[in-house]
Amino acid sequence: MARFYVTTPIYYVNDVPHVGHAYTTVAADTVARWRRLRGDDVMFLTGTDEHGQKVLRAAEKLGLTPQAHADATHLRYRALWERLTISYDRFIRTTDARHQAFVQAQLQKLYEDGQLYASDYSGWYSTSAERFWAEDELLDGKCPDSGQPVEWITEKNWFFKMSAYQERLLAHIAAFPDCIQPELRRNEVLGYLKKPLGDLCISRPKARLSWGIPLPFDPEYVTYVWFDALSNYLSAIDGGDEAFWPADYHILGKDILTFHTVYWFSMLFATGYAPPKHVYAHGWWTVEGTKMSKSLGNVVDPHLLVDSYGADAVRYFLLREIPFGGDGDFSHQAFLVRYNADLANDLGNLGHRVLATMLPRWLGGVVPEAGPQTENDLALATLARRVTEAFDTNVSALQFRQALEALWELVRAGNKYVDTEEPWALNKRGDTARLGTVLRNVLEIWRIVASHLACVCPQKSIEMLAKLSLTEPDLAPTFDRLVPGTPVAAGDPLFPRLDAIPAAIADLIAAAKLAAPAPEPKARRAPKPISPTPEPPVSTDAPATPVATPAAAPAAPAAPAAPALIEYDDFGKVQLRTGRIVSAERHPNADKLLVLQVDVGEQAPRQIVAGIAAAHTPESLVGKDIVVVVNMKPAKLRGLVSQGMLLAAGGGDVAALLTAGADIAPGTVVK
Numbered sequence: 001m002a003r004f005y006v007t008t009p010i011y012y013v014n015d016v017p018h019v020g021h022a023y024t025t026v027a028a029d030t031v032a033r034w035r036r037l038r039g040d041d042v043m044f045l046t047g048t049d050e051h052g053q054k055v056l057r058a059a060e061k062l063g064l065t066p067q068a069h070a071d072a073t074h075l076r077y078r079a080l081w082e083r084l085t086i087s088y089d090r091f092i093r094t095t096d097a098r099h100q101a102f103v104q105a106q107l108q109k110l111y112e113d114g115q116l117y118a119s120d121y122s123g124w125y126s127t128s129a130e131r132f133w134a135e136d137e138l139l140d141g142k143c144p145d146s147g148q149p150v151e152w153i154t155e156k157n158w159f160f161k162m163s164a165y166q167e168r169l170l171a172h173i174a175a176f177p178d179c180i181q182p183e184l185r186r187n188e189v190l191g192y193l194k195k196p197l198g199d200l201c202i203s204r205p206k207a208r209l210s211w212g213i214p215l216p217f218d219p220e221y222v223t224y225v226w227f228d229a230l231s232n233y234l235s236a237i238d239g240g241d242e243a244f245w246p247a248d249y250h251i252l253g254k255d256i257l258t259f260h261t262v263y264w265f266s267m268l269f270a271t272g273y274a275p276p277k278h279v280y281a282h283g284w285w286t287v288e289g290t291k292m293s294k295s296l297g298n299v300v301d302p303h304l305l306v307d308s309y310g311a312d313a314v315r316y317f318l319l320r321e322i323p324f325g326g327d328g329d330f331s332h333q334a335f336l337v338r339y340n341a342d343l344a345n346d347l348g349n350l351g352h353r354v355l356a357t358m359l360p361r362w363l364g365g366v367v368p369e370a371g372p373q374t375e376n377d378l379a380l381a382t383l384a385r386r387v388t389e390a391f392d393t394n395v396s397a398l399q400f401r402q403a404l405e406a407l408w409e410l411v412r413a414g415n416k417y418v419d420t421e422e423p424w425a426l427n428k429r430g431d432t433a434r435l436g437t438v439l440r441n442v443l444e445i446w447r448i449v450a451s452h453l454a455c456v457c458p459q460k461s462i463e464m465l466a467k468l469s470l471t472e473p474d475l476a477p478t479f480d481r482l483v484p485g486t487p488v489a490a491g492d493p494l495f496p497r498l499d500a501i502p503a504a505i506a507d508l509i510a511a512a513k514l515a516a517p518a519p520e521p522k523a524r525r526a527p528k529p530i531s532p533t534p535e536p537p538v539s540t541d542a543p544a545t546p547v548a549t550p551a552a553a554p555a556a557p558a559a560p561a562a563p564a565l566i567e568y569d570d571f572g573k574v575q576l577r578t579g580r581i582v583s584a585e586r587h588p589n590a591d592k593l594l595v596l597q598v599d600v601g602e603q604a605p606r607q608i609v610a611g612i613a614a615a616h617t618p619e620s621l622v623g624k625d626i627v628v629v630v631n632m633k634p635a636k637l638r639g640l641v642s643q644g645m646l647l648a649a650g651g652g653d654v655a656a657l658l659t660a661g662a663d664i665a666p667g668t669v670v671k
C-alpha cells in the first residue's frame, strides 16, 4: 500500500473563509479521496495559522486572550470544511503544544549547528503590515500594503543562513524538475534564484510581537510566523507518522510559492529533511472580473454557495471551471450555466430516463441480464476504459478539469448511446433481450461515473450508487459488475435544473450593484497597449471590458490620422508601473497569445495574457523589464484571466516592448 501525504496551507485564523480558501481545500480533498479509493494509505493535513500581531490585536479588541480568540475563530474553518465534506485526517493548529515543541526543537538544532547568527537589521518597518519593506518596495514612501507611514528601525535579530543553500536549491530543482508545478511556477522560482539569495530573518523582538513561539535560546524573541507556519507540515506527522515524509503534494496559491520553495526547502536542507516531492501552486480567483477583497465587499461566501447549490455542485464547479494552475474568474452566471449544462442536463439525463421510466415500466425495476455485446456496445466499453484511465492520471496529477472533461465524455456518450439504441423501439418490438442489454450498459456507465465522482462529489456519488443498491464505489470500467435482479430506484433528482440564480444570491448581486459607483465613461485608449481581443464576459450583465485590440498590420504605411485630444485627467486614469516578466508560456488555446507572469511589485506576480506570440518566444521574454497598465479591468482571453496590459510599439506584430530599463525595480510607478 503506497503512502500518500497531501497538505493545504494552514489558513490565517483571523480571516473569514472565502471561496479562495475553499478552492485549495477542495482540491486537496479530491486528490486525498481519490488516493484512498485507489487503496493508498492517505494522510490529508489542513489547519490554521494562529500566531502573529494581527491575531493579538483582534483578540485585544474583543477583550479576549489571543488563545481564546483563536480557539473561537479557527472553528470557522472547521465548520466550513464540514459543510464542504472535507475529509482531512488531521487538523493542525500552530498553537498546539506539540507543534510549538517541534518548532522549538528545530530552532535549537539550527542554533547548535551554527546555522543561525545574530545581527543588526535595519529597514523600513510598517506597523500596520507588521513587516519590513525594502526602499524600492515603498509606494510614495509609504507601506505598499496598507498605505500607512513606515519608520526606519534598526534592531538585533536572528538570521538563518539561507544564502548557503542557493546552489543546492538549484541543483535539487534541476534534478527533480517536477518538484515545483506547474512548469511556469518552477520558472518563477528559478527566476527568483537568479539573484543572490540573502539570509532569512527568523526572529521578531517580543517587545514588538509577543504572540509567537519563543526562541528557545533567546527568550527576548519569538520566531517569524513563516518559520513557525511552514514547520506544520512536519510537526503534524511527528511522533509516529514520520514515514509519510516527504509529502507528495503541498497544494497552495501562487502568492505563497516562494515561502514554500525557497524558504521551506532551505529550512529542510538545514535540518536534514528531504524536500516535499511536489509543491503545486494554483492560480487566484477573481469575482465577476474584480479582485476579491474584504474592502470591496465582493468576497464569495462559500456557505451561501453551499446553501444555494449544495456542496457537491460547488466542488464540481471549482474544479471543472478553470485549469488548476491558472487564474480564473468566479461569476454566478457562469456557475448557473455550468450547473445546468453538466449536472442538471448531462448527468441528470443519463440516469433519469433509464432509472425513472424505462426500467420500472418495462423491466420490473431491477438490473437486467446482459446479452451479447454489439460493436456499438464494445465501442462504449472501450471509451469507458479510456476515460477512466484519463481520469486517474489527471486527478493524480491534480489536473481536475481534464479529469472531469474526460468523465463527461462518457456521460455524453451514454446519453448518445440511449438515443441511437432507441430502447423505446426495442420495447415496442418486444425485443426484451436487447432492451435488457442496452439498459444494463447504461446502468454500468452510471455506476462507473458515480464511483469516479466519489472524490469530487462525495454526497451525490453515494446517492447515485444507492439508486443501484450499491453502498461502495466500484471503479472497474467493464460492463459486467452489477448483479442482475438487484432493485434499482429513481429516487430524487440529483441536481434539479435551476431557471435563475437562486434568490439569496440574486439579492446580494442587486445590493452590490446599488452600492457600486456609477460606471465611469470609457477612458480613451492609452497609446498602443498590447492585448488581444478579449472573450466576451460570461456574465451578460458584466460591463464590456475596455481592452484595446492590436491594430491590424496596415497594407501600406499611411499617414496617421490626427489623434483626438484628451484631457490631462483622462490620461491620469491610466496607472502604469514597471514590471518584470518572471515566466512566460504559450496560451493552451490560442497561437497568438502568450501567458505571462509579471512581477509588478505586488505580493504575487500578475497573470497577463498578451497577443505578442508572433514576435516573441516565451523563452526570450523571461527576465525582461516592461511597462504595464495595472488598473485595467481583468479580461478573460480564451479562458484565461488577464490582469493588465503591456505597452509596446509597432504595428500588428508589436515587436518592441516598452521598458523603463532594468535598473528600475518592478512596481515603480510610471508617470
Ligand code: MSP
Residues within 6 Å of the ligand: 008, 009, 010, 011, 012, 015, 019, 020, 021, 023, 024, 049, 229, 230, 231, 232, 251, 252, 253, 254, 255, 256, 283, 284, 285, 286, 292
Ligand atoms: N497562513 C498562510 C499560509 C501558511 S502555510 C504554511 C496563508 N494563509 S491564507 O489564509 O492567507 O491563504 C491560504 C490560501 O488561500 C493560500 O493558498 C492562498 O493562495 C489561498 N487564497 C486566498 N485568496 C485566494 C483567491 N482569491 N483565489 C484562490 N486562492 C486564494 O497564506
